[in-house]
Amino acid sequence: MSKVFFTSKATAEGGRNGTVKSSDGLIDMNLVMPTENSDEKGTNPEQLFAATYSACYDGALNLVASNKKKEIESKTTAEVSFLKDEADDGFKIGVTLNVEVKGVSQEDAEMLTKEAHQVCPYSKATRGNVDVEINAKAV
Structure with a gap:
């Protein structure tokens, strides 16, 4: 370990x-x-997961921005949905991360959010298991 x-x-x-x-x-x-x-x-578990994922992801985003010498302010809202899993007739979750990034262009906001998704521990844990959509918005 x-x-x-x-x-x-x-x-x-x-x-x-x-x-x-x-x-x-x-x-x-x-x-x-x-x-x-x-x-x-x-x-509920989905609300708790939304809180923890948004905090972790926002921290990763700020780390990525800092490493790239970009001064930003950010706000990440995670929407965690409880879904029917058609594959096994059970249940699963899906995540949408709505990310507002102040201080950079839309192009930079999209680049930073994609990179944050690669380093965020929660994104790593869910990769391949949970559908995650990221909506980046420069504000």
Whole structure:
């Protein structure tokens, strides 16, 4: 295994209608299936994945820009969809990353977002397993 810099730990109980809690207690949430008609408040795995993927990708984008001596401001919004998997009659997820990049041309924004997708750890983890679409917009 590669050199470990740190390890995060979270525990889920009860599946999609249970709870999830990080070892330090910062994350302590109810899980609720959004397709069920319920008044219960909570999050879901797709929402949590959207939050973490957008943060990781935005960090990778800023690293790539910095390495190329480009000063940018960026905002990444991840849309994670829960989908029917036609291949095995199960389920899968799909991701759209909507990325706003301030301080560069549209061409540079597209180049930076493509390169960020190559170095982002979440993009690496999903590559070949999850369809990811990137929409870059220079603002």
